[in-house]
Amino acid sequence: MTKLEPFKDRQVMTLSGGERQRAWIAMALAQKPEILLLDEPTTYLDIAHQLEVMNLIESINREYGMTVIMVLHDINHALQYADELVVIKEGNLFAQGSPDEILTVDLIRDVFGVRADIFKNSQGASVLSPVELVKN
Numbered sequence: 001m002t003k004l005e006p007f008k009d010r011q012v013m014t015l016s017g018g019e020r021q022r023a024w025i026a027m028a029l030a031q032k033p034e035i036l037l038l039d040e041p042t043t044y045l046d047i048a049h050q051l052e053v054m055n056l057i058e059s060i061n062r063e064y065g066m067t068v069i070m071v072l073h074d075i076n077h078a079l080q081y082a083d084e085l086v087v088i089k090e091g092n093l094f095a096q097g098s099p100d101e102i103l104t105v106d107l108i109r110d111v112f113g114v115r116a117d118i119f120k121n122s123q124g125a126s127v128l129s130p131v132e133l134v135k136n
Helices: 017-030 047-064 075-081 105-112
Strands: 035-039 067-071 085-089 092-097 114-120 126-133
Touching: 017 035, 017 047, 035 047, 047 067, 047 075, 075 126, 085 105, 092 105, 105 114
Parallel strands: 035 067
Antiparallel strands: 085 092, 114 126
16 A cells, blocks of 8 residues: 555665655554554655655545544645644644634634635645734
8 A cells, every 4th residue: 555565675764755654654554553643744755755645644544444643734734634623722722623614714813823815726625825924
């Protein structure tokens, strides 16, 4: 599933960032968990590897019915891939629900102090575009 067969004879530290992330995910999957916990799985990856990793995680969730809990700071990844979001502000639960329900321009302003536009892309997915910092 992680498409790592060509790298089977290489050490993990010799792999690129995206390949390494897929290797860590493969190691986690080998343990057959009921829940996959990921902390910023796309950090330090270029845009192609980010999509590759997020699509892999989505496939794991859909094909195996595995619950995936991720910490994401990329709001557009959350909008595109999450079924449910939990937004935390100052250590407290601020909002919870589906991305389209809770990720509003008001929430982005209130939590992050940012004015943003939200629009639909060519695939029909919501996209957030930060515009400016809001004075508090």
